[in-house]
Amino acid sequence: MSEFEPKIIAFMCNWCSYAGGDLAGTSRLQYPPNARIIRLMCTARLDPAFVLKAFAEGADGVLVAGCHIGDCHYVSGNLKAEKRVQMLKKLLPELGIEPERLMLRWISAAEGERFASTMKEFVAEIKKLGPSPLRGAR
Amino acid sequence: MGDEQGKSRQGDEEEPRIGVYVCHCGVNIAGVVDVEEVAKYASKLGNVVVAKDYKYMCSDPGQKLIQEDIKENRLNRIVVAACSPRMHEHTFRKALEEAGLNAFLVEMANIREHDSWVHMNQPKEATEKAKDLVRMAVARARRLEPQHKPRVKVKKAALVVGGGVAGIQSALDLADMGFKVYLVEKTPSLGGKMAQLDKTFPTMDCSACILTPKMVDAARHENIEILTHAEVEEVEGYIGNFRVKVRKKARQVLEDKCTGCGLCADACPVEVPNEFDHGLGVRKAIYVPFPQAVPLVYTIDDEACLGCGMCEAVCGPEAIDYEQKDEVVELEVGTIIIATGFDLFDAKRKPEYGYGRYENVITGIEFERLVNASGPTGGKLLRPSDGKEPHRIGFVLCVGSRDEKAGNPYCSRVCCMYSIKNARLYKEKHPEAEVFIFYMDIRAYGKGYEEFYRQAQEEYGIRFIRGRPGEIVEDPETKNLLVRVEDTLLGMPLEVELDLVVLATAIEPATDSEKVQRLFRLSRSADRFFAEAHPKLKPVDTLNDGIYLAGTCQGPKDIPDTVAQASAAAARAAIPMAKGEVETEPIVAFVRRELCIGCRICERACDFGVITMVERKAQVNEAICRGCGACAAACPTGAMQIRHFTDEQIYAMIEAAMRDEPEVAVKEVEG
Ligand SMILES: Cc1cc2nc3c(=O)[nH]c(=O)nc-3n(C[C@H](O)[C@H](O)[C@H](O)COP(=O)(O)OP(=O)(O)OC[C@H]3O[C@@H](n4cnc5c(N)ncnc54)[C@H](O)[C@@H]3O)c2cc1C
Ligand code: SF4
Ligand code: SF4
Ligand code: FES
Secondary structure (H helix, E strand, O other): OOOOOOOEEEEEEOOOHHHHHHHHHHOOOOOOOOEEEEEEOOHHHOOHHHHHHHHHOOOOEEEEEEOOOOOOOOOOHHHHHHHHHHHHHHHHHHHOOOHHHEEEEEOOOOOHHHHHHHHHHHHHHHHHHOOOOOOOOO | OHHHHHHHOOOOOOOOOEEEEEEOOOOOOOOOOOHHHHHHHHHOOOOEEEEEEEOOOOOHHHHHHHHHHHHHOOOOEEEEEEOOHHHHHHHHHHHHHHOOOOHHHEEEEEOHHHHHOOOOOOHHHHHHHHHHHHHHHHHHHHOOOOOOOOEEEOOOEEEEEOOOHHHHHHHHHHHHOOOEEEEEOOOOOOOHHHHHOOEEOOOOEEHHHHHHHHHHHHHHOOOEEEEOOEEEEEEEEEOOEEEEEEEEOOOOEOOOOOOOOOHHHHHOOOEEEOHHHOOOOEEEOEEOOOOOOOOOOOEEOOOOOOOOOHHHHHOOOOOEOOOOOOEEEEEEEOEEEEOOOEEEOOHHHOHHHOEOOEOOEEEHHHHHHHOOOOOOOOOOOOOOOOOOOOOEEEEEEEEOOOEOOOOEOOOOOOHHHHHHHHHHHHHHHOOOOEEEEEEOOOOOOOOOHHHHHHHHHHOOOOEEEEOOOOEEEEOOOOOOEEEEEEEOOOOEEEEEEEOEEEEEEOEEEOOOHHHHHHHHOOOEOOOOOEOOOEOOOEOOEOOOOOEEEOHHHOOOOOHHHHHHHHHHHHHHHHHHHHHOEEEOOOOOEEEOHHHOOOOOHHHHHOOOOOEEEEOOEEEEOOOOOOOOOHHHHHOOOOOEEEOOOOHHHHHHHHHHHHOOOOOOOOOEEEO
């Protein structure tokens, strides 16, 4: 049997983290191809329901990435996202999902390296956890 | 407008007819991703009418391909699988518009930066990922709606922050074009660092001689209003209509009465170190930073003033006003130029060089003041320890630059050249002196710079030693300095005894740049200087529309580059002001009124005061909404939505990311 390849959904803000991903590309940094990125203007847009929907669809992990604190282009969108992620991490075990399957990272537009290492780290973490308990439950 | 758009999606609208275009980007994408297979796959997705792959979608023929298909196949949605939308979304939006389709009906799948370039050794996985990304883009494209960019009027006035040579140049250019300019400088005078320099490389013009006429021009210009001893406190609004609050700190001297005669300073009994001379000389508690200050208005230094009344007693025009209060001025401007300059690395952070402990270790800027005729020593360079003329001088380059340990991996770009300049200056006056330069590499990249460097070696007999000194030790008796360095060309350790050592300290981001960053919502690059919108194609724009960068606040620069960039920033800022109106982002919040229960959660979620309640339903002021989405994410009923980022569009992408679609009938595929 081939190794388990996690499916990951990533929500990223347009200004910092998505751009950090672009920089990782221009710098030709290599990382595992498991994530599918959904671009939002700001992590402020992250409705907790999006994360739940991703898990309900069978995602093995969800990554939320935005600007570093203080750098959000809409002042405090990332702080709002941080609160929601904390709230979700408390809620996920109730649904049988390990909270480690949800990751929040601040990645700036200049941090191509951090983008690539985040991808590597998160994929490795999810591989350790194995497939989501909700996979196939759809 | 909001409500119709919310509804128009539901059914009665014509069926989506989607065209998918997969770009090879030469071999950039096609070298890894099987683009033909991706196009073939796309052709089987629902609503896709045509799917093609092509060498360069962004090229003219690439765009034509889309435009012709729009007409022939009556396409009403386009998906381009190519580079990052941050790169070319704009290009394709324009192409759609030219073909008569709304610009917002295109969706991009990033299969280059986020795929072929980062999975170069996994062509199979990269191709599968490209298919997923295309499927997600198609899913979103089905739900895209036309958007209309609101037009806003642009105030024909600009704010320039920072009155160094960069700010002065930008202000003069804009004012000459006929725009009103407010030039805000935090110190009591315009001029910045250039006013402190003695001569300037490579032509050796006297710095003040070329700068002060510009300062005077700015002061006299009918379109320029100068606010010195002032700082920006608040910025609101957006391109075209920024509202800015500037605090003019009380100088306790009335600007319109002071004639700059200086009798007050003569009378003042208090002496404090003069920051303009880096503390090498003294000034009074009532002072101008330097004699050619603009405006030539005295300022009382609050902290030093005793309140003795001596200045008031001698001031003829009765300009002294101890009761003067700070004044907050409100400005309305269409565009903003940031020109807040740099500060210098604190040489004490490299304790091995003894700055601050050894009297005869000074910095480059201190050297500039000491050789300047209007400086604290009247232009005579004397050793701080004994007031004697130094015979042996060493210049140490890269102090805090190109230095990971100091946190500055970048090159400061001017230290090589100004150190050579200063070495030459000293040699000119003292041909018998022994002058050394300790360097890692010499960066003489500008026009006439290499020649200037060669002359220093060949004609001036300045000795260049390649190596970064490990340590400087002082002889406690003579106060002479021993420089220990590994000469990397000869491959041997050297010890050089010197009378004076001059440290070329790094150019660093201005100390308050974090505050400026937050105030104006700027980004900073890894080197901590302000980030431009694109390093090559938008070198003076920022990601915040209507705000531009000039000079060393964006990165280390010499004067020619600073001035060129300042003129570029002025030209960029002039564009929206000359046009008189701009289109702004339509990505703003809107309410589906029928779903709103009037709970006011969105009102609290919004940091910008955009939402009000009208007849117990939320209402959005689109002109000030930034489109962050905080309100929509908080709304419990889905009533609050963001245009172009609606819940349905995002859910569709999540679903598409996780599930393949059932195949539909095979349609046209072309190579
Ligand atoms: C020792 C030394 C020697 C040099 N010699 C040469 C030379 O010979 N030739 C050459 O080409 N270049 C030389 N340079 C480089 C030159 O000094 C710079 O290129 C130039 O000064 C950059 O101008 P600027 O306007 O960007 O910044 P600055 O000169 O730093 O001006 C910035 C201005 O903005 C103001 N400011 C900062 N923050 C705020 C705020 N928040 N609000 C309002 N105002 C603010 C500051 O008070 C200052 O007046 C030298 C540099 C040094 C350090
Ligand atoms: S999108 Fe952001 S700025 Fe606009 S109303 Fe919602 S919270 Fe306020
Ligand atoms: S949060 Fe939603 S339901 Fe509540 S007032 Fe705002 S738009 Fe209406
Ligand atoms: S813009 Fe990046 S988190 Fe808000």
